[in-house]
Amino acid sequence: MDMDKVYRPESFEGGIYEQWERDHRFAPSYDATRPAYSIALPPPNVTGSLHMGHAFQQTIMDCLIRYHRMKGDNTLWQCGTDHAGIATQMVVERKLMKEEGKRRQDLGREEFIRRIWKWREESGGTITRQMRRLGASVDWDRERFTMDEGLSRAVREVFVRLYDEGLIYRGKRLVNWDPALKTAISDLEVINRDTQGHMWYIRYPLADGIKTAAGADHLLVATTRPETLLGDTAVAVNPADERFKSVIGKDLLLPLVGRRIPIVADEHADMETGTGCVKITPAHDFNDYQVGRRHGLMMVSILTEDAHIREAGECFDTNGQPLGEADGRIPEAYRGLDRFEARDRMVEDLKAQGLLERIEDHELAQPFGDRGGVPIEPMLTDQWYVRASVLGKEATAAVDDGRIRFVPQQYTNMYNSWMRDLQDWCISRQLWWGHRIPAWYDQEGKVYVARDLEELKVKYHLGSTEGLTQDPDVLDTWFSSALWTFSTLGWPDDTRELRMFHPTSVLVTGFDIIFFWVARMIMMTMHFMKDSEGRPQVPFHTVYVTGLIRDEEGQKMSKSKGNVLDPLDMIDGIAIDPLVQKRTANMMQPQKAQQIERRTRKQFPGGIAAHGTDALRFTLCALASNGRDINWDMKRLEGYRNFCNKFWNASRFVLKNTEGIDPAAFAAPDLSVADRFIISRLSRAIERVEESIAAYRFDQVATTLYEFIWNEYCDWYIELTKVTFQEEGVSAAQRSATAHTLLAVLEAVARLAHPVMPFITEVIWQGAAARLCTLKDGATVMEAAYPSASEWARDEAAEETVSFIQDLVVSVRNLRAEMGLPPAPFLKAIIRGACQRDEETCCECLPFIRCLARIDQVAFAKSGEQLPPCASKPLREYEVLLPLEGLVDPQDEIKRLSALREKLERNIKGTEARLANEAFTSKAPQEIIEGARSQLALNRTQLDKVLAQLKALGA
């Protein structure tokens, strides 16, 4: 492939990926003699689109996968998508309403589900297309969907087995009810938001003329939810509370309703809080529910499924059995009202009856449904539960004893604290989109659970299944995703993939779904998957938890803030108008659109430039330090795009300058010191990259690659090779050795960097390998062997020699710049006081030094030897001097040297003080003391030189 002068990733990235996919390069080798390495992709929402978090996590997964594949491991990246019950159903419902003005009920369940499948057909490809653009090397042939037949079978299998083992049960319990979505949701889907509300103080009159110790004829009750008064079945006071001891066991008359309710003694009532009297509404408050159970109180459900007041309260005993004749009457005035409307009316009525003592402002954390967006309501309903407390035991132990490790470690605490008091998991949802619960009921309401009707007949000895109706509910989405690592590998069948790839190696995910997904996956997997000795198998050995990607101001990216960055826009670029449109379309709060447009236009006046996939991936890796959140920085992306350009152009240089080389003519003895230097440095870089990958430190991987490629390979090595190519008197064999080294290192670096930057490295690798004549037909860098540090000879002598050259060259450049001399003209340099070895090295490397420092002549002088006026710089043990020859005002040079003198004197004083300290010399390790001594000696030598030079200049 020809390489353009300017790096244009869009011109080749897409094509390379298509070729890889066409050739099925992403499939595992299935070579059982090789170690297995596998990652299960956290399944994104099938109808979703790729956001920065996905791009981040997938980049990291792809790095790991590509690295292990190149290491020769039998590598599987299992991919797929999630049906995302509520989210998807909501999207399709909204679309239905917008386009046809219909609700899902208008279509009926079957038709509605058909529409969702259709929607999935149409828009389900977005995210997988985007993953391809990102370069994700997932095995597309094994793509799964949580609702496809195989996974659905796994879901039924798990449900039935857990039910038969008593680990799934059905019961009427208080659940978090989302009145907007009309479904139960789990604790985790409830978001507590601080809101400004009120506290109402309501008088509950005592029945039968009784009075409190203080002589009051009522109890004062404080509440933030006055409307739930309709469901009150008691008022609780603390048993030790002297104020109310005398009325315990007596009755109150429930305001507005007139029902007699008892005063009960319960520790739940805190003497210090509120008025000391708590109204008890067992059917609409989690604490009250517990109080109700302790005291055998009736539970009165007063709300409908959309949170309106019922015509009459539904009454249940503490076990949830209906109480037909009980008194659950609701005053006519409130029937059918919305809960908040009812509240206003009731407060008015209480006020009118003189039962409202006062209202205070009160800040409270109000529970909201994270999807529905309205306050949730605790409601008594029949739901299915998983006994998480039982399944959680193994799952907790696995993290405790290190079978599962969190990276970074601090997430272990988060996991443990949640697992410690695990609540049973409500898994039924009153939705249509999802896995239908495999339970049936007969006319009497008896429950039958089986994988299908055929099995049900046999299991329950039924002649016919006629008259049975299936439970209408579906399972929580996280129920099926909890099985992800093994259901995607073919479970419950005993497949080759399960045996090879389970447990998976690592899970890469965000901290936000540790509870939703990670913990439940561990529970389910350890219950169902056993190793050959019957011990529970973990789903993965390591959980790598990534931080969140925020905008440049540290704000969370969100549609409503209009600060979302689409990774695809950073790859391919986007003009400003489409970007504005994208950010302001389909907004929940359209009034914010103008502000968002203004800010977007200000931030991206010219839109977003194309940066390419490799630059994006490199940036994501570079920012991925230790699981902390990332404040996205476009400048950083630009910098790494420039880095790609640098790498690209360096490769062009190499290919251009190695035309016609004969790789076979290369011989090790002909390697120059520069060649040996870069080979040695490469070895170190490889070692460092591998260590960093093992430690999940992708920032270090990126830094190591950046520094090696830019600072060492480009800035020094390539510049040094120019000398070899241009200098007269260099043998053809030596030129050939250098050309070979240039190519060989480039080829290896392409392999080294491939996991992070898959596309540019493919182009470069192909070019370098072709030139080296090692390229086989149809070969790709992604299947080439990962470079090994031991294949590249360490040569400390060469590194030291090049370091000598670098010091000298940099010193001359410094002097030149500090003296304000133009960089181009050649100068004469004098080295004074160098030891013989340094002089020899200098002579050997003269061509390099001459060329890089732009010095046409180097002379040596003895220490203390008088020279004409010079600019000087102490370096190591010697001194570099450039004759002034009227080029510079000696006064400037005196100023410069005086500053240097001060600095040296400061250092000397500090080091002397340290060495004079008896405690230091007696306690510090020998090598530190030695270091300080030689530092002191060096500084003193240098100071002497500076002083002598100042004297020579007449200061």
Next chain:
RNA sequence: GGACGUUUAGCUCAGUUGGUUAGAGCAUCUGCCUUACAAGCAGGGGGUCGCAGGUCCGAGUCCUGUAACGUCCACCA
């Protein structure tokens, strides 16, 4: 209320088991269109490491306290 995280250059961040004079990129300043690259090259300036104590010969690093910001969990009648 409980737990955790962060605080280092103008900005975004590194800084391994404590060890000389704390690093990088971006930004900034100076000089260069040197035939791989101006998306570049060479060089410079810029930090009392949130604050206060303590341990130690030695603290950005360890300990205690404290502040600000952030996150999670719990509670709030």
